[in-house]
Every structure is written in C-alpha cells, then in structure tokens.
Amino acid sequence: MDKEKVRLTQYSHGAGCGCKIAPDVLDKILKASAQRGAGISHPNLLVGNDHKDDAAAMDIGNGQAILSTTDFFMPIVDDAFDFGRIAATNAMSDIYAMGGTPLMAIAILGWPLDKLPPELAADVIAGGRKVCSDAGIPLAGGHSIDAPEPIFGLAVTGIVPIADLKTNAQAQAGDLLYLTKPLGIGLLTTAEKKGALLAEDTHRATETMCQLNRIGAHLSKLAYIHAMTDVTGFGLGGHLLELCQAAGLRAEVDYNSLPLLPNVRHYIQENCLPGGTHRNRQACGEQIITSAPEQDAIVFDPQTSGGILISVAPQYSAELEDLLQQHGLPHKHFGKMMASTGDTPRILVR
DSSP states (O other): OOGGGOOGGGGOSSOGGGGSOOHHHHHHHHHHHHHTOOOOOOTTEEEOTTTTOSSEEEEEETTEEEEEEEEEEOOSSSOHHHHHHHHHHHHHHHHHHTTOEEEEEEEEEEEOTTTSOHHHHHHHHHHHHHHHHHHTOOEEEEEEEEOSSOEEEEEEEEEEEGGGOOOTTOOOTTOEEEESSOBOHHHHHHHHHTTOOOGGGTTHHHHHHTSOOTHHHHHTTOTTEEEEEEOOTTHHHHHHHHHHHHHTEEEEEOGGGSOBOTTHHHHHHTTOOOHHHHHHHHHHGGGEEOSSHHHHHHHTOOOSSOOEEEEEOGGGHHHHHHHHHHTTOOOOOOEEEEEOOSSSOSEEEO
16 A cells, blocks of 8 residues: 555544544533442542543642643544644643643554554654654653554643643633634535645645644743633534533623634535534534524534633733734634523523
8 A cells, every 4th residue: 555645534434623522422421430430539639520621630749730631533634644743732732721831742543454554653653753842742652552443642741830720610700712723623624535625725724733732831820811721622612611611601702703714614615514513513502502504613613733712811811912922823802701690501602
C-alpha cells in the first residue's frame, strides 16, 4: 500500500471529537456506573468529574496541584502526521483550560494492522511528538493495541498553582464570554471528507486545530478570569451548557458576534454538517433555544481542538480584549452569563 495515497478518514466511522459519545448518553452511562459503586474518595482530590471539568486536579502540597487528563479519537484529516498533531494539541488543551502547564504526555495508539501500514502509525506518533516538543514536554511513553480503526491521543499530566486553578463552576452572573478560536471546524472537516472543501480553505481547519491553547496558562493568573473550559466535541452549546449548569447560571449568546472560520455559511448551504451536530442538538433539547437552523449548525458544530471559552468580569473586558488581540486571537465578546431564573432555557441564542 502506498501510504501517500491513503485517506485516513475513510478508515473511521467518526472524526475527531465528533465521535464523542453524546452528552445525554454519557450521563446515563456514568450514573449507571455510579450505582454499581461510588469508588474511593480522596481528601486531596480538588476536581473530579462532578462538574464535567476538563481535567482532574489533585493537591500535592506546597500550594500546587497535579492535573491529569486523557483524550483520543479517530482521524479527522487524511494526513497521518497532521492527525497526530491535532490529537496531541487537543489532548493538551484540557491542561491549559484548567490554567495549568503540561509536564509530560504518554501516547494512546490503536491501529488496524491488517488495513494500514505501520509506517503510517509512525507518522501519527511523530506528529504527536512534534506538538509535545512545541509545548516543551516529553512524549514519555505510551500504549498500543491492534484495533479495528485508527485511534490516537495522549494522556497528559500538568501542574498548576492551586490559587490559579480554573474550573467550569466559577462563572459569575454578569460575566462576559469570549472564545479563543473561531467555530466551524466540524463543517470544514466534513466538507473535506466529502470532497467539497474550497481550495482557499485547504489546511485552514488543520492549522486552527494545531494551535496550542497555551494562552490558558497565562489567563489563569488573572483573578478577573472567573472560569474557563475548552470547546470540543459537544460544540459551543454543549460546553457553555456545562458552564451554566456547574455555576447555576444561564447565558445569552449574540449569534452575530460569534467568531467563525471563513465560508462556514457556504458549507452549511452545501449540507456539510457532521453527524455530531444533530447529536449535540438532541442532547441539549430545550435547554438551548435558537431561532434558525443556521444557528444550530454553528452552535452545535462539534469542534476538535477548539478554543478556550472564557468567563470574565465585565469591568475587565477591555483588558482581556487587549491581551487576546496581542496574541492574535478572537477578542470580541459574544455573550453574557446571567442569574438563573430556575426555568429553561439555560441558554438563549439571539
């Protein structure tokens, strides 16, 4: 087999974070597993799975916490090296979203040896190693299995001063919302898989997905940043809903202020919606109210290695916007956290 002609996306039923289990189904799985036994609690566990945070956090003394996370998925692009880069960037994002700094990573690899040459798997790992090098950490080991579909990702360990630890439960009413990467990754990658990607958009989604969210480690040191989470497979709607639920708040979103990749409306018209969009919409139900199908296509578009969703005290919004602009990131607020009325919807998209 000529590895240069292999299209990795043709060997997987899902793509990137779009192959995540739908949030409502995942809730049922976790609740059912908890009924079989609560497991062991630990006094030093600062953050577990109670609020669906990005990483677990354990107090190790001296005001420091260790962060631990894992993320892996099937190919979202055809190029093996880029697949490795994207998967590694995505896995590391959970550490940055908690305000931490990565320390090391180990690889998770599943490979269909009867279908794809091992040389391609080497390219995938090389892509992951490149991102680890860019982040200044070693890819220190890993585990591999012979699998029906190609799978790659990382388990990442990080560290954060406890005073700087950001969770998705700390947002406050009145906070303004920002997102550090544009939306539309699911639309562009689906268009590529269907052979409908415009020439001008070649590599656009890949480069966006390979952009490390290292800004999170800087933002965590700012007291006026109340909460952060990264936007991935559940889309902006799903992850903002988690933010609202964890903090006991609701949110309003100005659809026209959302940061978007170029040509996303073209791909909506061409029906390049990934399957995850419908699953995300269905999972959120009436908790998120939109007014047009186009809004659904954007708000529920599954992101892979998406940006960090930031909840900031409004009086410091100008300072944050200057900082984001200095880093070449989207810097316009698109929504607001509000006190909950106790009624649905949790999120209203205007």
